[in-house]
Structure formats: structure tokens, C-alpha cells
Amino acid sequence: MAGTTVADDGVVERAFALAAERSGIATGEAFESALEYVRDTMGQSKIEVFRVLADDDEDAAQRANSAFEGAYAELVASEGVAEIAGAADVIRELRGAGASVVLTTGFSPETRDAIIDALGWHELADLVLSPADAGRGRPHPDLPLTALLRTGASAVDAMVVVGDTVSDVESGVNAGAGFVVGVLSGAHDRDALEAAGADAVIDSIVELPALLGLRGE
Incomplete structure (x- = not known):
């Protein structure tokens, strides 16, 4: 969701900074390297990221994850959240063409639902999934x-x-998907997405219908 259909605008990084301060998981000189790890692992399950940063100390990871969720919710409440321009229209177009659309995220269900609530997207997609709904997060x-x-x-x-x-x-x-598409509206650049195995890379989700050969681009 964030970076693909939902604008991030640095909210994840700011929420992490607040979580680090409040939980003490990455302070002082360790903060910058921890922040770089957060950037590198964008899209992954947040609790898994915090487990790595906490050296597998489960209590510390859970505290940090809870602090992150609280900080993210505060930022969404105070600053709002916005879709990537045209994202909702693209989802409607895809569903109108007969496709099922599922939004996935590395956030917990609570954080995910706060975003969906803020956007008013309750009926937009067929499903919205977090790692807790599936077993493991990305890159699994x-x-x-x-x-x-x-x-x-x-x-x-x-x-x-x-x-x-x-x-x-x-x-x-x-997962063996027939077509994997990277978008440049979020965390990683074209070279990284192509190296990871993307079949195509586009600037924004709004280019997806045309890429898939649908009308009404």
C-alpha cells in the first residue's frame, strides 16, 4: 500500500524515529544504521524488521513495534494520509474490467485499518491483507x-x-506470479526493482491499466 497506492511522504521513517526514541531500540550512533535498515526493508513485516533490530529480543521487538504503530497512527491522525494520485480510480478500473484487486501491506492489521479508515477505502478493493492474515510477510x-x-x-x-x-x-x-511490476512512486529505484526480478517498471500505478492492455488509461 504505502508507496504504491498510498503516499508515504516520509511517514514511515518519522514513525520509526519516534518509535526508536520511545522504545530505546536504536539510539545514539545505532540510529542511522537502523534507519538505513528500515529503508532497505521497506515493504517487509514491521515486527520482523524490529526483531532484527532488537537482536531477536522478542520483548524489545514487540515494544518497538507497538511504539511504531502508535507513532504512525498519531501521524496519520494529525497530518492525514493521501492516495497516490489516481490510485483509487485505477483500482476501480481494474475491478470494472473483471480483475480482483487485493491491497497488501507490511503493517499490522491495526495500522492498516487506520490507513483504510482515513482514506475511506473500505469498499474499494476485494481484500486488504497484512502478514498476520497470511502467515509470513514479504519477501515470502x-x-x-x-x-x-x-x-x-x-x-x-x-x-x-x-x-x-x-x-x-x-x-x-x-509466489510464481505471471507478471511482476515495480513502481517508482515509493521506496526503491528502477535498478533495484529490476534486479529483484520485476518484469516491468512504471512510474506510477496510474500506468498499470495501459501496461495490462486495458482501455481507459
Whole structure:
């Protein structure tokens, strides 16, 4: 979601900075390297990211994750959240053409739902999934495969996976998706997305219908 259909504008990084301060998981000289790890792992399950930063100290990871969720919710409440320009229209167009659309995120269900509430997207997509709904987060294949099963899609190779991070692309590749698309509206650049295995890279989600050969681009 964030970076692909939802504008991030640095909110994840600012929420992490607040979480680090409040939980003490990465302070002083350790903060910059931890922030770089957060950037590199954009798209992955946030609790898994915090487990790495906490050296597998589960209590510390859970405290940091809770602090992150609280900070992110505060920022959404105070600053609002916006879609990537045209994203909602693209989702409606895809569904109108007969495709099932599932939004996936590395956020917890609570944070995910706060974003959906703020955008008023409750009926927009067929499903919205977090790692907690699927088993494991990205780059594992669980999220796209869960989306496939729960929407009753015809075959794995009929699935299109779209995302702005290396983890998004790797998740689609690992799931055996027929077409994996990187977008440049979020965390990672063209070289990184192509190296991860993207079949195509586009500037924004608004270019997806044309890429898929649909009318009304």
C-alpha cells in the first residue's frame, strides 16, 4: 500500500524515529544504521524488521513495534494520509474490467485499518491483507498466494503483483506470479526493482491499466 497506492511522504521513517526514541531500540550512533535498515526493508513485516533490530529480543521487538504503530497512527491522525494520485480510480478500473484487486501491506492489521479508515477505502478493493492474515510477510510468497486463494483466482500465472519495494517484487517472484511490476512512486529505484526480478517498471500505478492492455488509461 504505502508507496504504491498510498503516499508515504516520509511517514514511515518519522514513525520509526519516534518509535526508536520511545522504545530505546536504536539510539545514539545505532540510529542511522537502523534507519538505513528500515529503508532497505521497506515493504517487509514491521515486527520482523524490529526483531532484527532488537537482536531477536522478542520483548524489545514487540515494544518497538507497538511504539511504531502508535507513532504512525498519531501521524496519520494529525497530518492525514493521501492516495497516490489516481490510485483509487485505477483500482476501480481494474475491478470494472473483471480483475480482483487485493491491497497488501507490511503493517499490522491495526495500522492498516487506520490507513483504510482515513482514506475511506473500505469498499474499494476485494481484500486488504497484512502478514498476520497470511502467515509470513514479504519477501515470502504468503501474501500474494493468500490473495490468490481468497479471491478464487484461476491460476498463479494469471496473478499480477505490483509494488514499490524490492520485497514486493521478490514476494511476487517467489509466489510464481505471471507478471511482476515495480513502481517508482515509493521506496526503491528502477535498478533495484529490476534486479529483484520485476518484469516491468512504471512510474506510477496510474500506468498499470495501459501496461495490462486495458482501455481507459
